[in-house]
Amino acid sequence: MALIEGFKIRNFRSLRDVTLGKTWQDQKQSPLTPLTVVVGKNGAGKSSLFDAFGFLADCLTYGVDEACHRNQRGGYERLRSSGTDGNIEFEIYYRESKNDRPITYELSIGQDSYGRPVVFSERLRQRREGQRHGWPFSFLELNHGSGKVWSGTALAESENPNLKEETNETQLVNLDNIQKLGIATLGNLKDHPRIAKFRRFIEGWYLSYFRPDAARDIPRAGPQKHLDREGENLGNFVQFMEREHPRKFQNVLSDIAEKIPGIQNIDTELSPDGRLLLRFKSEGFDKPFYAQQMSDGTLKLFAYMLLLEDPDPAPFICIEEPENGLYHKLLESLVDEFRANATGRKGKSQLFITTHQPYLVDALEPNEVWILEKKDDGFSTLTRASEYKEVVSMVEEGIPLGSLWYSDHIDSQL
Structure with a gap:
């Protein structure tokens, strides 16, 4: 890689x-x-x-x-x-x-x-x-x-x-x-x-400019091999995955079901005018919900999970503030998915993430985190969290890195 x-x-x-x-x-x-x-x-x-x-x-x-x-x-x-x-x-x-x-x-x-x-x-x-x-x-x-x-x-x-x-x-x-x-x-x-x-x-x-509103658009039917930057072809990518890579697609569904209670199945439906509908089946409801009715967070998490299962993945993936719209307790498991994709059993893409959410940072190691700060002259500086021995020591003692950043302890080290 x-x-x-x-x-x-x-x-x-x-x-x-x-x-x-x-x-x-x-x-x-x-x-x-x-x-x-x-x-x-x-x-x-x-x-x-x-x-x-x-x-x-x-x-x-x-x-x-x-x-x-x-x-x-x-x-x-x-x-x-x-x-x-x-x-x-x-x-x-x-x-x-x-x-x-x-x-x-x-x-x-x-x-x-x-x-x-x-x-x-x-x-x-x-x-x-x-x-x-x-x-x-x-x-x-x-x-x-x-x-x-x-x-x-x-x-x-x-x-x-x-x-x-x-x-x-x-x-x-x-x-x-x-x-x-x-x-x-x-x-x-x-x-x-x-x-x-x-x-x-x-x-x-791949630079993610994912917009839930774009993912709610109803595209023309037809499988597409990759998710586009804004998510407009989410339904087409789903169609491709469920047809060509059903096992990978099932992995996504299983992960989604664990992370979002109540989601039983996700698939596509062809409308009479040839457009593709993304359909979500939830527990307790006889009729499915469509992408237009789902929350921003559900669509975003689904898109990220599907992106990470791309059979021909991008070598370098940038995602800006993935926490937006997501329940904070989902962030640790999302980081686990990111890390597994970058370094674990998958190890197929390098991931570059920007965030200002301490709960997401809590799941990270000091060598994975860089602190960006704007100085009085209006220009930014970058410092790796692992450069500060005090921060590394406190993380080793069990204090989460995000908590240190939230309390401005890391900033005070700068």
Whole structure:
């Protein structure tokens, strides 16, 4: 399973300079855990952090100009940190699998002379096989759309880590559109399989913007393989799961029945005009309820449980404030499901969660939690809870982490 070990952000809204986890420049830090949760008060910057991942994914799919305006972002100037003239920058440090050498991706987005957002620079690098020290080799390096790309499938072992690849293995690149990411173009060519693999990794990210009202819409019938970001096709995804993966679907129903008393069965019904109805059967009622009649919390929990049973799951899943609309006693079991999906018997997706609910934090370990706080200058800082020995000691003594955060004890440590 691919795993992001570190993520660095510069000049993106209130995130002027924050780093989560380990980067190639700071190897002393511990990597991100498969389940990572960021807590913070209202206005601390959780939504900005969540959207940093969404913005990067949109840059790949739509280009940097359109990405700056999607999801009501308001354009480049509203995204760039107030009072700074530096570029918006991202750095991802990740591994394709546990035994693979880490890869670093760096992206810098600025403006041209007309004020349009453009890709200033882009780089992918990785150490050669057998190289344990020295700088990683850049197998993609572009500045303003021009540069070099190495066309091989794996970097060969070299006695000199600074030695460039042979010229017949290196291609000169000159892109004609610097509003598009180089990995979007080169990642479609079979000559660059590692770039293609990284492009597919980001394209596979799932950012949940689930809206219960969207899930209550009645879509046209027809199974769909994945749940969309807002949940509009929840009924179609249910139809796919109950037809193609009945055992997994039954697992979801069993889990839902344990967590929400009274739910006996969930299935679909085709209306006379060809639309798909999501149907809930409850104890004590002869007739089923439909999605339009179910609570926000029931629909949200059902969607999350179904998402985690996706037979072809996203490698990286972001969920913003999953506690909204849920009974607080359900949060511990929901965290258990998240952790099992990320690290346990399933171990198929890395999960990144933002929250301000102490009951959810109570179910977490200090190394899984990051505290986001906005300082007096208006910019946010990130600190891992496990960095504070006093907090770790109190958790080991049985004091829940969420209770420490609720009482502002962790904030006082900052």
